[in-house]
Amino acid sequence: MSGPVPPALELRGLRTEFPGRGGVVRAVDGVSLRIERGRILGLVGESGSGKSVTGFSILGLVEPPGRVTGGEVLLEGVNIAGLPQGAMRRLRGARVAMVFQDPLMTLNPVLRIGTQMAAAVRAHDPVSRKAALGRARDALATVGIPSPAERLEAYPHQLSGGMRQRVAIATALLHRPAAIIADEPTTALDVSIQGQILAEVRRLADETGTAFLWITHDLSVVSSLADDVCVMYAGRVVERGPAARVIAAPRHPYTAALIGSVPSGHEPGTRLPQLAAGAPPRGADGGPDPGCSFRTRCPRAQPDCALPPPDLDFGAGQSALCHHPLEAPA
Amino acid sequence: MTAFLLGRLAQAALVMLVMSVLVFLGVYAIGNPIDVLIDPAATQAMRAAIIRQYGLDLPLWQQYGHFLGNVLRGDFGNSFVFRIPVLPLILSRLPATLELTVLALLIAAAFGIPLGIWAGYRPEARSSRAIMALSTLGFSVPTFWIGLLLILFFTVELRWLPSGGRGPVGWLGLSIWTREGWTHLLLPALNLSLFKLGLLIRLVRAGTEEVMGSEHVRFARAQGLPERQVVGLHVLKNIGIPIVTIFGLEFGSTLAFAVVTETVFNWPGMGKLVIESITSLDRPVMVAYLILVVLLFVAINLFVELTYGLLDPRVRAR
Amino acid sequence: MNREALVEGWQEYRRSPVAVAALALVVAIALLALLAPWIAPQDPYDQSALDLMDARLEPGSIGSGEYVHWLGTDNAGRDLLSAILYGLRLSLAIAVTAGIVALTVGTAIGLSAAYYGGWFGAVAMRVVDLQLSLPAILLALVLVAVLGQGVPQLMAALVAAQYAYFARTAFGAASAERRKDYVEAALSTPLSGARVLWRHLLPNTLPPLIVVVTVQIATAISLEATLSFLGLGLPVTRPSLGLLIANGFQFMLSGRYWISVYPGIALMVTVLAINLVGDQLRQVINPRRRR
Numbered sequence: 021m022s023g024p025v026p027p028a029l030e031l032r033g034l035r036t037e038f039p040g041r042g043g044v045v046r047a048v049d050g051v052s053l054r055i056e057r058g059r060i061l062g063l064v065g066e067s068g069s070g071k072s073v074t075g076f077s078i079l080g081l082v083e084p085p086g087r088v089t090g091g092e093v094l095l096e097g098v099n100i101a102g103l104p105q106g107a108m109r110r111l112r113g114a115r116v117a118m119v120f121q122d123p124l125m126t127l128n129p130v131l132r133i134g135t136q137m138a139a140a141v142r143a144h145d146p147v148s149r150k151a152a153l154g155r156a157r158d159a160l161a162t163v164g165i166p167s168p169a170e171r172l173e174a175y176p177h178q179l180s181g182g183m184r185q186r187v188a189i190a191t192a193l194l195h196r197p198a199a200i201i202a203d204e205p206t207t208a209l210d211v212s213i214q215g216q217i218l219a220e221v222r223r224l225a226d227e228t229g230t231a232f233l234w235i236t237h238d239l240s241v242v243s244s245l246a247d248d249v250c251v252m253y254a255g256r257v258v259e260r261g262p263a264a265r266v267i268a269a270p271r272h273p274y275t276a277a278l279i280g281s282v283p284s285g286h287e288p289g290t291r292l293p294q295l296a297a298g299a300p301p302r303g304a305d306g307g308p309d310p311g312c313s314f315r316t317r318c319p320r321a322q323p324d325c326a327l328p329p330p331d332l333d334f335g336a337g338q339s340a341l342c343h344h345p346l347e348a349p350a
Numbered sequence: 351m352t353a354f355l356l357g358r359l360a361q362a363a364l365v366m367l368v369m370s371v372l373v374f375l376g377v378y379a380i381g382n383p384i385d386v387l388i389d390p391a392a393t394q395a396m397r398a399a400i401i402r403q404y405g406l407d408l409p410l411w412q413q414y415g416h417f418l419g420n421v422l423r424g425d426f427g428n429s430f431v432f433r434i435p436v437l438p439l440i441l442s443r444l445p446a447t448l449e450l451t452v453l454a455l456l457i458a459a460a461f462g463i464p465l466g467i468w469a470g471y472r473p474e475a476r477s478s479r480a481i482m483a484l485s486t487l488g489f490s491v492p493t494f495w496i497g498l499l500l501i502l503f504f505t506v507e508l509r510w511l512p513s514g515g516r517g518p519v520g521w522l523g524l525s526i527w528t529r530e531g532w533t534h535l536l537l538p539a540l541n542l543s544l545f546k547l548g549l550l551i552r553l554v555r556a557g558t559e560e561v562m563g564s565e566h567v568r569f570a571r572a573q574g575l576p577e578r579q580v581v582g583l584h585v586l587k588n589i590g591i592p593i594v595t596i597f598g599l600e601f602g603s604t605l606a607f608a609v610v611t612e613t614v615f616n617w618p619g620m621g622k623l624v625i626e627s628i629t630s631l632d633r634p635v636m637v638a639y640l641i642l643v644v645l646l647f648v649a650i651n652l653f654v655e656l657t658y659g660l661l662d663p664r665v666r667a668r
Numbered sequence: 669m670n671r672e673a674l675v676e677g678w679q680e681y682r683r684s685p686v687a688v689a690a691l692a693l694v695v696a697i698a699l700l701a702l703l704a705p706w707i708a709p710q711d712p713y714d715q716s717a718l719d720l721m722d723a724r725l726e727p728g729s730i731g732s733g734e735y736v737h738w739l740g741t742d743n744a745g746r747d748l749l750s751a752i753l754y755g756l757r758l759s760l761a762i763a764v765t766a767g768i769v770a771l772t773v774g775t776a777i778g779l780s781a782a783y784y785g786g787w788f789g790a791v792a793m794r795v796v797d798l799q800l801s802l803p804a805i806l807l808a809l810v811l812v813a814v815l816g817q818g819v820p821q822l823m824a825a826l827v828a829a830q831y832a833y834f835a836r837t838a839f840g841a842a843s844a845e846r847r848k849d850y851v852e853a854a855l856s857t858p859l860s861g862a863r864v865l866w867r868h869l870l871p872n873t874l875p876p877l878i879v880v881v882t883v884q885i886a887t888a889i890s891l892e893a894t895l896s897f898l899g900l901g902l903p904v905t906r907p908s909l910g911l912l913i914a915n916g917f918q919f920m921l922s923g924r925y926w927i928s929v930y931p932g933i934a935l936m937v938t939v940l941a942i943n944l945v946g947d948q949l950r951q952v953i954n955p956r957r958r959r
Binding site: 079081109110111112113114117118120122125126127128130131135139140143144188191 | 568570
């Protein structure tokens with residue numbers, strides 16, 4: 021217990037591995053983060069950084085043969101990592117929920133919205149079907165869907181993309197979970213719809229006190245939505261802190277490169293800075309590499325980056341995992 | 351929806367028309383129509399009479415007109431062997447073939463679907479691998495050979511079941527009303543079902559595997575739905591549509607395939623009739639069987655497409 | 669289809685010991701069939717060498733030729749072992765030939781339909797689809813009925829029953845490839861259309877076609893045996909496995925099972941082995957979700 025009220029979600033040194041033909045791949049390599057009630061944490065990284073796997077690891081939904089091999093997942097102060105499937109099932113959807121990227125893929129196309137949501141309600145509350153539909157209707161209203169009763173009768177393909185994602189979020193909220201993991205929920209949507217969803221989520225976090233882990237590769241989403249941010253690279257968190265601070269004054273070269281690649285921050289006509297290509301280094305005998313995993317692409321890399329990088333604190337909650345962090349702007 | 355229906359009906363009619371032209375050409379233009387229509391044992395006078403009656407000395411397109419007219423009236427001529435009109439002859443054998451086919455399909459479905467789901471749900475398990483191996487066996491080994499083995503085992507060795515023939519026929523021309531009927535029905539139905547069983551298991555397993563790996567199942571699990579419900583609600587409904595479609599199509603194919611089983615087990619159905627007609631050159635029967643089977647196929651295809659349209663809400667919207 | 673791809677493909681294939689065993693079996697069977705004239709103790713097609721006195725001898729007995737009939741003899745006095753070897757030879761030859769012809773015809777149709785597209789492609793594929801929905805046995809029955817019996821007619825029936833699978837597969841693979849950007853780019857150059865077809869579309873349709881041809885050969889063997897069993901396949905003087913089985917059928921009830929059973933086993937093992945090889949090939953070409 022780290023305080024009078026434990027954080028809604030906390031990860032300590034989470035490790036998830038996938039056995040492969042060339043050895044074990046550590047998709048999540050010692051990730052730690054903390055989200056208090058009602059706060060939104062953005063988990064940023066490129067494809068393959070391990071951010072989605074982190075989300076699945078929290079819910080125990082890692083695809084076999086991958087599995088969580090170490091660390092703790094503290095949901096409201098209680099470690100749920102390593103719980104048997106039966107106990108995990110009771111928590112999923114009830115105390116911790118997940119929203120996926122493409123609702124057209126996640127909502128079953130041959131079942132009505134009402135049917136699917138009612139099933140989600142009755143998975144944890146043995147109420148009548150009528151009562152379940154009633155709760156579903158209320159949940160839809162909460163996420164700002166007009167004429168919710170009609171929507172219950174509809175099939176997923178009859179709704180717009182933004183509407184479908186709201187349905188997914190509503191489903192996640194049905195049992196008032198402590199935390200919701202959102203895996204790139206707005207990536208498949210129009211930018212304008214995206215803005216609406218983000219505003220909706222912000223409001224929900226404030227009103228219901230649900231913590232959100234918002235997984236994305238899009239920094240602009242993070243800057244407009246999240247309270248805090250964790251930047252992931254090759255399975256590790258390389259920088260963390262309040263979103264506004266990290267984006268205004270990044271310390272890790274990777275974070276800086278990510279911010280630098282967003283077009284809106286540049287003068288039209290200037291060349292966008294490019295990030296060098298490269299893969300994270302492999303360890304000596306196929307095991308994990310101890311040094312900084314970014315050094316193969318980092319413009320500031322030095323020989324000592326082959327050693328484990330220190331976790332440096334820059335004050336006001338910002339820290340970065342780097343031997344040669346960037347200076348604070350003047 | 352009605353546009354869909356009308357479109358499909360028009361297509362079906364077109365296909366039937368094309369088929370009739372093909373059969374006509376095949377028999378009348380390529381084959382010798384004289385042999386088709388006239389019993390080799392007929393006298394010269396009878397030949398001349400039939401030639402005049404069927405207009406065999408008329409230009410081809412006029413002959414087609416005759417042919418089409420006759421077919422639409424259900425007149426396929428008379429069987430050389432049985433000397434009775436062909437259509438009633440074939441139809442009289444229909445119940446036997448139908449009960450065999452339906453029972454075979456029911457067996458295939460009753461075993462195939464659960465086994466396939468299990469194999470798709472737990473593809474790693476020993477039992478699943480065994481099921482897949484058996485399914486490969488099921489459709490690899492020629493049906494007639496399995497039929498032989500069945501007879502060898504159940505009739506010769508165990509003496510439990512008869513080796514052929516059909517039981518006593520009752521209401522609706524079916525033999526399912528007596529115990530004896532069932533003892534005769536069991537082996538051939540089992541034999542006929544095995545091929546489809548193998549196919550069905552593979553199909554259901556592939557479908558189940560696909561659904562289990564899909565995002566909906568992940569989402570359902572993320573909601574904490576009990577596994578039983580995940581399978582029941584999502585898997586069954588999603589694989590239901592392709593299964594129904596395949597089933598409908600397989601009905602026609604099984605009906606045709608019954609030819610083999612009927613021969614092995616001496617089952618007096620349509621299939622056996624056709625084989626006999628081919629070997630005895632009873633051409634009117636062959637022609638009629640052809641046309642009827644094509645009609646059946648087109649009808650089944652149409653029916654399946656319509657059912658698909660009804661079941662899949664995505665199609666319904668169109 | 670370069671050397672690396674082949675080596676990698678073999679590595680993937682090897683992962684199933686059952687499939688490797690099946691492949692070995694197929695090769696062994698093919699060799700036996702090929703060498704039949706030299707290793708069989710008797711030429712079962714040579715009517716003069718047959719002696720009715722040898723009919724229906726039990727396996728292991730010695731006949732008038734003074735050699736052991738390891739698998740017994742059939743009702744015409746043929747040594748069953750020889751008959752099976754020759755029968756396999758015939759079945760394999762017919763199935764492989766029919767398969768290759770069907771492959772060529774079907775691929776040509778499928779590729780052209782994918783390449784030219786439009787009205788021609790749509791009509792061609794509709795016909796193919798229609799034919800796919802008809803069971804092969806029906807088609808074969810019809811053709812034999814119309815054309816009569818004999819080896820060329822049988823081949824025609826087999827090809828007609830099978831080309832549709834190849835056409836469909838070739839069409840699917842070629843269409844997918846056709847839509848790719850690099851093909852559009854190639855077509856806009858002075859390179860002739862035929863060259864694009866040959867160099868780009870064809871190589872990409874080959875892998876799935878290999879799987880189909882393997883399975884279709886097994887199907888053709890099965891189909892030919894079935895037709896022969898029904899009396900509609902090969903003529904009586906050149907007994908294939910199906911005919912042997914048919915001949916022996918009547919003797920099964922009186923306990924002389926070997927006349928049907930041994931040819932049947934040979935048939936079953938051959939078809940099964942080829943199917944297993946085809947299965948694993950499919951896995952190599954198109955790996956499913958990692959197990």
